[in-house]
Amino acid sequence: MTTYDVRRAADRFHTEAGWLDSRHSFSFSRHYDPANTHHGLLLVSNDDIVAPGTGFDTHPHRDMEIVTWVLSGSLVHQDSEGHNGVIHPGLAQRMSAGSGILHSEKNDVRASATPEPVRFVQMWVLPDETGITPGYEQRDVSADLTPGALVPVASGNPAHDSAIRIHQKDATLHAARLAPGDTVTLPTAPYLHLFIAQGSATLEGAGPLAEGDAVRLTTPDTPHLTATTPTELLLWEMHTTLP
Template sequence: MKYIRRSTDRGVVDFGWLQSKHSFSFGNYYDPKHMGISALRVINDDMVMPGQGFGTHGHRDMEIISYVTEGALKHEDSEGNKHIVPAGDVQRMSAGSGVMHSEYNASTTEPVKFFQIWIQPNKMGVKPGYEQKAIPQNGPLTPLVTPTGENGTLAMNQNARMSRLVLSEAEGFTLASNENIAYLHIVKGALEVNGDTFAEGDAFAIDPAQALNIQATADLEALWFELPAMQ
């Protein structure tokens, strides 16, 4: 394995209204050993309290993906998009030449949990864009975001892919990186690979042209990123 990131070693933020675990350096958390993998710059495991959220703020030249696991997000942006993003939906916003947006918990009674993911684009200054979709699982590994939006996926401005891996307990699967660097982040459940056990919040990267045989040791959901070998 190229890189292992344990859940317990992540940066922890608690602002009361926001509780977050940062896989990579972000905001007030900085560790030069954990700056991202290839074009993948941010994976924040966020929980936002009822009625709270991120007020209007700006971004540019970043592909920002939200993957909601519990509750719902309320999104508004300067391009006129106003949406509710429920659990199970995937949201992709291309900040491009510049966009202002806000993300709030859509509920006043229940927290929302979601992954905030940033991927550095390969095209700068593009027109901002927004997509949101519920993509049903189709086999163990289902693409969610791809460079071209193929086969009903969302599209992003980078030669990268984000897929959802779902396995039942004791089910095996071979992860292959092909010509890419690849990174697996466990959303829930656990797996075993090469005698090592990885559980919720754990992650690892593998080199190009590497294959790993994994086995779920509990019902598993994970995000699988295929990333440019050079960035």
């Protein structure tokens, strides 16, 4: 039987630091709730807005698959393995922290004559294996984002050959851009995490969802979701959970 755990945007943990406005779907940093640490394999889903000319200074990560999806503006990535890149809407990015990596993420003020905040969602899942060699991949998937359809953009499933690779065979991140009235069917998996990044929609079994709302589904029966305004959503499909 499907269970729907709806988490409203306003109920998320909130970090406000002047240069950063961040909303956390799960326990993160100083915000800790032992009853809200993960869903399936997903441990972090942060909705971040970073002011122009600022960002996250160099900091470490280890044994985590980190996927970043930009909604507006652009973000500059640099890391201790020599990788660098500029992430913008429609470009999926993955960093495998593995045995240890240092990186920074800054608002790309060079991208516009009138610098604007950058808004992005950063998501962390546990890898299949610890201690791997750190890695990085980014790919522009704009051309693959078929209007009105769920599209795999980051996956450990080799069948998803157009998605960036993550080192977690039981997890896939889908994205969708929907016009009002577009309907998609959610995939079959023991655990799904749906996040309404922009817009609004109605999910069968859960009701209306607004921007920033999330739904944690367990053993879903492929419910349908219908956009009520222009909508961008992120959906994690997971076939196992943390012990």
